[in-house]
Amino acid sequence: MSLTYPNGTCALDSVDLSVAEGEFVSLLGPSGCGKSTILRLVAGLMEPTGGQLNWLRPVARGDIGFVFQESTLMPWARIIDNVRLPLDLAGVPKGEGNDRAADGLVRVGLGDFQKAFPAELSGGMKMRASLARALVTNPRLLLLDEPFAALDEITRLKLNDDLLSLWEAQRFTALFVTHSVFESVYLSGRIVIVGPRPGRVVAEVPVPLPFPRGLSVRTGTDYGAICRDVSDRLHAAIGLAA
Numbered sequence: 001m002s003l004t005y006p007n008g009t010c011a012l013d014s015v016d017l018s019v020a021e022g023e024f025v026s027l028l029g030p031s032g033c034g035k036s037t038i039l040r041l042v043a044g045l046m047e048p049t050g051g052q053l054n055w056l057r058p059v060a061r062g063d064i065g066f067v068f069q070e071s072t073l074m075p076w077a078r079i080i081d082n083v084r085l086p087l088d089l090a091g092v093p094k095g096e097g098n099d100r101a102a103d104g105l106v107r108v109g110l111g112d113f114q115k116a117f118p119a120e121l122s123g124g125m126k127m128r129a130s131l132a133r134a135l136v137t138n139p140r141l142l143l144l145d146e147p148f149a150a151l152d153e154i155t156r157l158k159l160n161d162d163l164l165s166l167w168e169a170q171r172f173t174a175l176f177v178t179h180s181v182f183e184s185v186y187l188s189g190r191i192v193i194v195g196p197r198p199g200r201v202v203a204e205v206p207v208p209l210p211f212p213r214g215l216s217v218r219t220g221t222d223y224g225a226i227c228r229d230v231s232d233r234l235h236a237a238i239g240l241a242a
């Protein structure tokens with residue numbers, strides 16, 4: 001599929017990408033190559049201006065969850081109310097919605113913070129609440145647009161593990177945008193490298209590291225070798241020597 005914005009910017013040129021149900025795929029590429037544009041097209045927020053997007057099974061609105069770099073929580077609402085919002089919008093009765101939101105908060109380690117307001121949480125906790133909100137409808141597809149980019153390194157590593165645990169438990173399909181080679185290799189079953197604008201797929205790299213992943217994967221020689229390979233391909237894609 002291709003996408004030219006109304007101002008004439010050609011953001012994507014014939015992006016050819018297939019994702020299987022239950023896969024964890026990262027989109028890796030330089031700033032401005034069109035990664036967010038791909039997510040917006042998949043989310044149905046825009047239509048491609050060329051080509052098409054096909055689903056093997058029809059998707060409904062509640063089948064897709066979205067997590068952004070900013071946690072986008074409503075500052076005036078308690079965390080439980082923030083997490084319950086997608087269920088309110090879907091017409092789920094409040095009692096059932098509260099139970100499901102509370103359960104989601106427990107799963108991201110925020111069981112004791114239901115009544116807190118967003119301003120009372122750290123950046124990492126806000127991002128956990130955003131993950132809980134995105135997953136509360138049990139989506140089949142989770143779109144993540146650099147969700148951990150603004151977090152410190154230690155929090156980011158922890159959230160990588162938390163996200164993988166959620167993925168292994170709920171088995172949604174994950175499409176994850178990142179600038180980080182290390183993060184993409186740690187999380188993904190497959191990495192799609194997108195070249196500079198107009199974005200197109202320049203390489204697809206399978207990551208044959210076993211799940212569940214953990215510290216032993218991060219410190220292993222295989223992880224280092226795959227990171228090196230992905231980094232070389234990324235540099236080749238953007239025309240830099242490794």
Ligand SMILES: Nc1ncnc2c1ncn2[C@@H]1O[C@H](COP(=O)(O)OP(=O)(O)OP(=O)(O)O)[C@@H](O)[C@H]1O
Pocket residue numbers: 005006007009010011029030031032033034035036037038197
């Ligand atoms: N609404 C818009 N109107 C016009 N051009 C846009 C719009 N949104 C994005 N673009 C342009 O499309 C291109 C791709 O943008 P996009 O945000 O998808 O890239 P990205 O790879 O996600 O970037 P980053 O990694 O910096 O977030 C950029 O050149 C950007 O300036």
